Amino acid sequence: MIFTKPICFNCKHFDFDKSNCTAFPKEIPFEILNGENDHSKPLPDQNNNIVFERIQKTKGGDQPLRQYRNMIKTGVWPSNFENNENEKIL
Numbered sequence: 611m612i613f614t615k616p617i618c619f620n621c622k623h624f625d626f627d628k629s630n631c632t633a634f635p636k637e638i639p640f641e642i643l644n645g646e647n648d649h650s651k652p653l654p655d656q657n658n659n660i661v662f663e664r665i666q667k668t669k670g671g672d673q674p675l676r677q678y679r680n681m682i683k684t685g686v687w688p689s690n691f692e693n694n695e696n697e698k699i700l
Contacts, residue, residue: 616638616642616643616644616645617642617645617648617649617662618631618638618642618643620664620665621649621662621663621664621665622663622664622665622666623660623662623663631660632658632660633649633652633656633658633660633661634656639653648662649661649662650662
């Protein structure tokens with residue numbers, strides 16, 4: 611399986627500490643995590659109208675990108691990054 615960087619890591623609604631977002635507080639759908647859906651429109655079963663909004667880079671740098679690089683380096687991924695068979699991707 612090829613794993614690509616989830617669009618979530620570039621979204622202002624994503625919370626790295628909780629591995630979720632304001633659009634999906636319990637679990638981000640796999641179709642968004644694996645890139646099949648760019649989340650430009652709310653999903654049919656979504657309980658709100660929050661969609662992907664790109665993070666605006668600030669003078670302090672790109673914190674989500676640093677956190678993503680740390681996940682790659684350490685091999686530690688949020689527990690909800692699973693595939694449809696509930697097996698860890700990494």
